[in-house]
Amino acid sequence: QSALTQPASVSGSPGQSITISCTGTGGDVSTYDYVSWYQQHPGKAPKLIIYDVSNRPSGVPYRFSGSKSGNTASLTISGLQAEDEADYYCSSYVTATTRVFGGGTKLTVL
């Protein structure tokens, strides 16, 4: 149950695009199209923003998008806004009784 690998931090200016990567360890990201992403603001519970690699739940802005290539999934935020400053976590299905998270990425909007 090794954690997925994410960069510790990324930053961007308002209006720019940023991408956060999430690299699997085998048996997770590369095996299934079941990667999800979560946004967490300070002092708040995490919130689902992407599921099944690239699907957005209702209410999540279009500027959030996801993709996957091989063993690495990516979250892209286009048209960065101040309220996007938060921690972001990827997660992958492993088995019916096991999940795994990435270590988290702190996004700073400059």
Add this chain to the structure above:
Amino acid sequence: EVQLVESGGGLVQPGGSLRVSCAASGFIFNDYAMHWVRQAPGRGLEWVSTIHWNGVIIGYADSVKGRFTISRDNAKNSVYLQMNSLTTEDTAFYYCVKDSPYSSYPPRYFAAWGQGTLVAVSS
């Protein structure tokens, strides 16, 4: 509206035990797998345990296996985490999390989260 309300957190000494609970509402509870996810202060998310609708299919992270026990009571729309042999490494916010629906099998993403309950292990 989906609501997940955790309770039972608190301060416990190393080696002690604690049970946290989660009361669910706003959805058909026994149609969903449930999870506990924890987050140590200033650290990342860690999946802890999963329990499927029937209470039989269960999984644990290696870090808690043999010490923690997850259970559910579908009649009470509640899920529990019994934590034994606690260490300072178990200090964290414990979140109750609802899975994605079985209708799009397999359940595979964390669809809704509670606000968490803090478990602090310290002497």
